[in-house]
Amino acid sequence: MPAAPIIELDGLAVSLGGRLVLRDLRASLAGRCIGLLGPNGAGKTTLLHTLLGFFRPAAGTARVFGKDIRSETAAIRAQMGYMPETDSFIAGMSGVRFVRLMAELSGLPPAAALERAHEALFYVGLGEARYRPVDSYSLGMKQLIKLAQALAHGPRLLFLDEPTNGLDPPARRRMLDLIRGIRDGGEARVILSSHLLRDVEECCEEVLVLKEGRVAVYANLEAERRANRRLLELDVRAADGAPAAPAFAELAAALGCESAPGARQRLKLVLPDGVEARDMFQLAAGAGMQIRRLDYKRDSLEDIFLKAMEGDPDGRV
Amino acid sequence: MAVYERTYHRYDGPMTTPRRRFLVVPRYALAGVMRSRAFVMFYLLCFLPPFAGLIAIYLRHNLSALKLLNVPLDRLREALPIDARFFAGGLSLQGFLAFVLAVVVAPALISPDLRNNGLALYLSRPFSRAEYVAGKLSVLALLISTITWIPGILLFLLQGYLEGAGWFVAQGRVLAALFAGSWVLIVSLSLLALAVSAWVKWKPVARIVLLILFFVMNGFGRVMEMALGTWWSELLSMRVVVETVWAGLFGLALPTGMPAAAAWAALVAGSLLCLGLLLRRVRAYEVVR
Numbered sequence: 034m035p036a037a038p039i040i041e042l043d044g045l046a047v048s049l050g051g052r053l054v055l056r057d058l059r060a061s062l063a064g065r066c067i068g069l070l071g072p073n074g075a076g077k078t079t080l081l082h083t084l085l086g087f088f089r090p091a092a093g094t095a096r097v098f099g100k101d102i103r104s105e106t107a108a109i110r111a112q113m114g115y116m117p118e119t120d121s122f123i124a125g126m127s128g129v130r131f132v133r134l135m136a137e138l139s140g141l142p143p144a145a146a147l148e149r150a151h152e153a154l155f156y157v158g159l160g161e162a163r164y165r166p167v168d169s170y171s172l173g174m175k176q177l178i179k180l181a182q183a184l185a186h187g188p189r190l191l192f193l194d195e196p197t198n199g200l201d202p203p204a205r206r207r208m209l210d211l212i213r214g215i216r217d218g219g220e221a222r223v224i225l226s227s228h229l230l231r232d233v234e235e236c237c238e239e240v241l242v243l244k245e246g247r248v249a250v251y252a253n254l255e256a257e258r259r260a261n262r263r264l265l266e267l268d269v270r271a272a273d274g275a276p277a278a279p280a281f282a283e284l285a286a287a288l289g290c291e292s293a294p295g296a297r298q299r300l301k302l303v304l305p306d307g308v309e310a311r312d313m314f315q316l317a318a319g320a321g322m323q324i325r326r327l328d329y330k331r332d333s334l335e336d337i338f339l340k341a342m343e344g345d346p347d348g349r350v
Numbered sequence: 351m352a353v354y355e356r357t358y359h360r361y362d363g364p365m366t367t368p369r370r371r372f373l374v375v376p377r378y379a380l381a382g383v384m385r386s387r388a389f390v391m392f393y394l395l396c397f398l399p400p401f402a403g404l405i406a407i408y409l410r411h412n413l414s415a416l417k418l419l420n421v422p423l424d425r426l427r428e429a430l431p432i433d434a435r436f437f438a439g440g441l442s443l444q445g446f447l448a449f450v451l452a453v454v455v456a457p458a459l460i461s462p463d464l465r466n467n468g469l470a471l472y473l474s475r476p477f478s479r480a481e482y483v484a485g486k487l488s489v490l491a492l493l494i495s496t497i498t499w500i501p502g503i504l505l506f507l508l509q510g511y512l513e514g515a516g517w518f519v520a521q522g523r524v525l526a527a528l529f530a531g532s533w534v535l536i537v538s539l540s541l542l543a544l545a546v547s548a549w550v551k552w553k554p555v556a557r558i559v560l561l562i563l564f565f566v567m568n569g570f571g572r573v574m575e576m577a578l579g580t581w582w583s584e585l586l587s588m589r590v591v592v593e594t595v596w597a598g599l600f601g602l603a604l605p606t607g608m609p610a611a612a613a614w615a616a617l618v619a620g621s622l623l624c625l626g627l628l629l630r631r632v633r634a635y636e637v638v639r
Binding site: 082085087107108110111113115117119120121122123124125126134135137138139140141142145149156182184186187188189214215218220221 | 357358359360361362363364365366371374375378382462463465466467468470471472473474475476477478633634635
């Protein structure tokens, strides 16, 4: 049974300052961790802000956990944690007091908010710095405390806007580990907005690519990864070293493999269920042929993104 | 999200009601304001005039104390009548202290949140812009109340108790004027101070702008009034406008030629303008056109 959608975009359009920033967005997102990708100005942050109720839709609507963003903003916000892209904090407070305030604003009683604030700060790795004023934190620490305040009240859905911005490699690694930990724990869904393909590829199961305020492509990365494992590109040679792709294609067809000629006299194969790459080696050995090269024809997120940027702005790639 | 487990867990405990959630902002803001020793000292000084009023009322009704001080009762009653003028004068003095208090406190309430993009954090929660503004306003309202109408009404009740029911009934209007006049000051002053703080994100500059608005506009209004001979220019002076409203409420002579209705209209229009400016600024994100 397919998972219930977390976010449904239903012809959503948003106009800011007289300019249409998001246009007719339609998608249904259901993964544990969903990536929002797009170049700068594509509308990723505007989409998050609209889902949070900061901007009113000009047309269409969206639903978060089935709740309409036009009429149930407070109920939606009660289930969300938001980590903004920009530096955001309340000045003149210690880390733990800041996170506690945010948890109390989300509806936790003071004692529970204090307990969760301590836990959230330890969880993100700021346990030792929790009594220091937030104003004195480094950029990396400010990113972490933004994550802590988004987590402290225990939301069902996390919006992370460019969470690795300005982080050095170890801090970036730690942030991505935390995101993957939250994803794998299964207690909260994550929407990760980023322009960094690697961040999205490492954490997300689904990706929505935006271009000029439209959905350029929606891809289920898990399904893509599974499909990619069935696509092979082979360089097959006869015993004398001559290319033997056509002969091998006939042999593979007997196992139910579809084939097509590739570049440089290679052979592209689609493996049916129950047939694995090692079967190809056995087939070649039985026919006295050699497989000198075998590649999984992997369509990386970068390929998807680049195709989306080149494709029509109506969702077709 | 137990510390030792280092894993994320949802919160499934009890939640507070929206009404109680509204009190979170004033509670934290008040605690932040009271952290400053200088402010606490000033706040305590604000209670000196009501304390002096308390002593005056006590002396008027304590013959043995007057004898000890060698002050004849008739002379004291003549020099210091406890009537509408006494309470209006007290409110005027406390009003000035309330202005200083607002200049000190208001910029610390809103400016840092705007400067550090804190509003996005407040407003991404089940917490509205109106609740945010009301929460911040309530801090000023509470502090100014404790130095205006609350001590004023306590002094009035003490005087009424010592003087007798006749005085209490005769001066009943003063009680209403104290309460209404104080709230006129609280609402208009708080909205002005918060609106300025919202538009000027730097605390010291916001304080300077507030002082300019108060003193320079007062002076400008007075000069224009003298030059043009019309009370219209006095509408620029918040002090004159508020004191005109108070004079109308207490039933005293108006301080200038400005009618009380004009002062009310100016205050309402000014407060609505400040509220509009405040709400325009209090947004999670500013849209740059």
